[in-house]
Amino acid sequence: MKLIVETAGALKGQVRVPGDKSISHRAVMFTSLADGVSRVEGFLFGADCLSTVACMRALGVPVDIEDGTVIVHGVGMHGLQEPDDVLDVGNSGTTIRLLLGLLSGQTFHSCLTGDASIRRRPMGRVARPLLSMGARIDGRRDGDLAPLSVRGADLHSIKYQMPVASAQVKSAILLAGLFASGVTGVREPSPSRDHTERMLKALGAPISRRSGYTEIGRPARLKAMDMRVPGDLSSAAFLLVATLIVPGSELILEDVGVNPTRTGILDVLGAMGAQFDIEEGEPQAGEPTARLAARSGSLVGTTVGGSLIPRLIDEIPILAVAAAAAEGTTEIRDARELRVKETDRIRTVAEELRKFGVQVAELEDGLIIEGGRALKGAHCRSHGDHRIAMAMAVAGLVAEGETVVEGWEAADVSFPGFVDLLRELGARVRVEE
Ligand SMILES: O=C(O)C1=C[C@@H](OP(=O)(O)O)[C@@H](O)[C@H](O)C1
Numbered sequence: 001m002k003l004i005v006e007t008a009g010a011l012k013g014q015v016r017v018p019g020d021k022s023i024s025h026r027a028v029m030f031t032s033l034a035d036g037v038s039r040v041e042g043f044l045f046g047a048d049c050l051s052t053v054a055c056m057r058a059l060g061v062p063v064d065i066e067d068g069t070v071i072v073h074g075v076g077m078h079g080l081q082e083p084d085d086v087l088d089v090g091n092s093g094t095t096i097r098l099l100l101g102l103l104s105g106q107t108f109h110s111c112l113t114g115d116a117s118i119r120r121r122p123m124g125r126v127a128r129p130l131l132s133m134g135a136r137i138d139g140r141r142d143g144d145l146a147p148l149s150v151r152g153a154d155l156h157s158i159k160y161q162m163p164v165a166s167a168q169v170k171s172a173i174l175l176a177g178l179f180a181s182g183v184t185g186v187r188e189p190s191p192s193r194d195h196t197e198r199m200l201k202a203l204g205a206p207i208s209r210r211s212g213y214t215e216i217g218r219p220a221r222l223k224a225m226d227m228r229v230p231g232d233l234s235s236a237a238f239l240l241v242a243t244l245i246v247p248g249s250e251l252i253l254e255d256v257g258v259n260p261t262r263t264g265i266l267d268v269l270g271a272m273g274a275q276f277d278i279e280e281g282e283p284q285a286g287e288p289t290a291r292l293a294a295r296s297g298s299l300v301g302t303t304v305g306g307s308l309i310p311r312l313i314d315e316i317p318i319l320a321v322a323a324a325a326a327e328g329t330t331e332i333r334d335a336r337e338l339r340v341k342e343t344d345r346i347r348t349v350a351e352e353l354r355k356f357g358v359q360v361a362e363l364e365d366g367l368i369i370e371g372g373r374a375l376k377g378a379h380c381r382s383h384g385d386h387r388i389a390m391a392m393a394v395a396g397l398v399a400e401g402e403t404v405v406e407g408w409e410a411a412d413v414s415f416p417g418f419v420d421l422l423r424e425l426g427a428r429v430r431v432e433e
């Protein structure tokens, strides 16, 4: 499928973006281990989170979907069952890495695989600490690549210093810690998203945190809980940047998750001169939320690096589009993690933005983008990466002439309904076979 984007007039409206992807995965996975029924509202029905639902069902957890509510019939800490086929995570790194942690401490055997992108992404970063807890994991390239096989094992606790700030690695170890003897500890080099810690605590797991160090013990049980997943700030970022760069635009986004480990994009857009207001809302599922109001205005280039990077890692493709529309140079550094996402996002962002006539230098750990030149319509490719697809669609809104994004179906991984929302705001976009 391809998306056709025409140059946009002012975008205006008030919308809610779909539920947070990270929180949706965790809601289904963690409540599966609880005693009793949990109802999850605001769940993201994107391909990645549906892969998590399919995997939990294959592990013997009854999961019903009724009128947009996901109902998880928790099987308890020791109720998962051996799946009778390979678990397929599709395109979802979060699913495979968190499941690796969860499955390491079971009594049965399981196999995990995913699409071509997943089978290229490094799993050793999760497997290595799990192996040191006694897990029995193997896979291609000495256990670094899926398909991966996990044999049940008796785990023991470790104290682990993470070499990279990764919420997926941290979460996998904490989940294994739920099944390990002793107290498992994880130290991060800089704060990554903490949805796992918040949710496990809410479910009653013995977890404690102080300045970058998290400890977890083995709970007797987790309690079921109803929750509402807030809107995904990573999805909101596409609409926010569209509003900021399309002249005359005004947007209100209701009910967006603003966990401080995720709000780096708001800090950076603010530093670039973005006009927006943040009005605090009711916390949901132990997560802060807000109403964001944004309007278009001129942006200036900036420098991004260090501990900000984990707080906006998934927003860098759309930040690069904001940088292309800003006056002056934007430099993004310390973001080598982008090389191991759904695509090598340093390379794919550079390759696709250049098609709009933007000057982009690719660094080993980031990008230098020269902003301020008029963009020309381009024929882009998603490379099968949802965030590249949507970032280029937004670039197309300010480009002169038509833009085409090939491989548009990738957008469904995290943001089903993106095209409908853009249309509701007044953009002229259409999908063609
Ligand atoms: O834990 C999570 O839900 C995620 C963590 C991040 O990955 P890393 O842990 O690899 O940084 C992020 O890029 C991904 O989209 C979701």
Ligand SMILES: C=C(OP(=O)(O)O)C(=O)O
Pocket: 021, 048, 091, 092, 093, 094, 095, 314, 341, 342, 387, 414
């Ligand atoms: C990197 C991402 O997700 P995952 O690692 O779960 O595939 C993302 O959503 O940008």
